[in-house]
Amino acid sequence: GDSVTQMEGPVTLSEEAFLTINCTYTATGYPSLFWYVQYPGEGLQLLLKATKADDKGSNKGFEATYRKETTSFHLEKGSVQVSDSAVYFCALTSTNQAGTALIFGKGTTLSVSS
Amino acid sequence: DTEVTQTPKHLVMGMTNKKSLKCEQHMGHRAMYWYKQKAKKPPELMFVYSYEKLSINESVPSRFSPECPNSSLLNLHLHALQPEDSALYLCASSQVMRVGNQPQHFGDGTRLSIL
Numbered sequence: 001g002d003s004v005t006q007m008e009g010p011v012t013l014s015e016e017a018f019l020t021i022n023c024t025y026t027a028t029g030y031p032s033l034f035w036y037v038q039y040p041g042e043g044l045q046l047l048l049k050a051t052k053a054d055d056k057g058s059n060k061g062f063e064a065t066y067r068k069e070t071t072s073f074h075l076e077k078g079s080v081q082v083s084d085s086a087v088y089f090c091a092l093t094s095t096n097q098a099g100t101a102l103i104f105g106k107g108t109t110l111s112v113s114s
Numbered sequence: 115d116t117e118v119t120q121t122p123k124h125l126v127m128g129m130t131n132k133k134s135l136k137c138e139q140h141m142g143h144r145a146m147y148w149y150k151q152k153a154k155k156p157p158e159l160m161f162v163y164s165y166e167k168l169s170i171n172e173s174v175p176s177r178f179s180p181e182c183p184n185s186s187l188l189n190l191h192l193h194a195l196q197p198e199d200s201a202l203y204l205c206a207s208s209q210v211m212r213v214g215n216q217p218q219h220f221g222d223g224t225r226l227s228i229l
Contacts, residue, residue, distance in 0.1 A: 032215040043120075043204050043220040044157065051215040089156055093214035100214050101170070104156035 002027040002094040006105035013080055013112050021075040021108045023064075023090035031092040033057075033066055033073040034102070038087045047075075047088070080112045117141055118221035120205050126227045129195060135224045137188040137205030145211035146188040147218060148180060149204040157204055163188060164211040192226075200228045 007022040025031065032051045036044040048057030053068035062077045073090060090105040118139045127133050137146065145164050149157035162170035163182040177199075179191040188205055202225050206218040 034217060036220075041222075043118075043222040044206075046217045046219065049215075049217055087154075095214050100211055101159055101162075102157075102218055107154070107156050109154075 002031065002092060002103050004090050004092055004103055004105035006088075006090045006108055008106070009109040011108060011110045013110070015082055015112055015114050016079045017112075019075070019077040019080045019084075019110070021088055021090075021110070023073045023075065023105060025071050025073065025090075025092050027071075027092055027094065029095070031094060033064070034091045034093075035062070035064055035073070035075050036089045036091060036104075038089065038107075040086070044089065080110070082112045082114050085110055085112045118205055118207055118219050120203075120221035120224050122224055123222065124225050124227075126229060127192070127195065128229050129197075131195075132191070132193045134192065135190040135203055135205075135226075137190075137221060138186055139207045139219070140186055141207065141219065142185075143207035143209050143219070144185060145208045146182060147206040147208075148188070148190055149206065149220075151202040151204055151223070161190075162211060169211060195226075195228045197228050200226055202226070 003026045034049045035047040037047045038044050048059045050057040050066035056065045064075045087107045089107045091102045094103050121136045148160040151157045160174045161180045166182045177194050181189040202223045204223045206220045208218045209216045
């Protein structure tokens, strides 16, 4: 079945460091890809999305490019802030006869210190 | 600010109690979802409603009973829960269910503790 694999955390960085969180996927067909962020005590917020190969999603300084040849959707940010500390989930949509479901990776915890 | 509103934010209940979780969205979305999230884990899908009809039930125990009274509201009725049901319960919505490029929008969740 469809699946998402993302790097295990926690990832610990100093403020203004460069961030990469790796995400690869296995899917039949052409899934849409998403990054969601969960701040402590809150629900999930959509961070960015890409719906076809070579699309680049971007938001709040974060970027990710849909790479079909490497089945990857790595999240990057050039300069992280303390306020970026959160759990980041990579996800794809998987459609079958029953409907469309979000398949999540296990999540990567990011901790940024000043 | 989230566009999906969940109440209550916190709920503590005994194993014999009956309670309900509520979710509301006013984005005109016709698909609504319930997820369960344990600490440090991704959300797990429980139920999906499409056009107010139950479309997916991921083999959830009958002590969880969903209800969709109208296109804006989604309830989750709880009865005779077990301690292992303690978790964050998230509601989400999307425009329609069968189009994969539409994101799901999540509420902030209800944190449920079973005594």
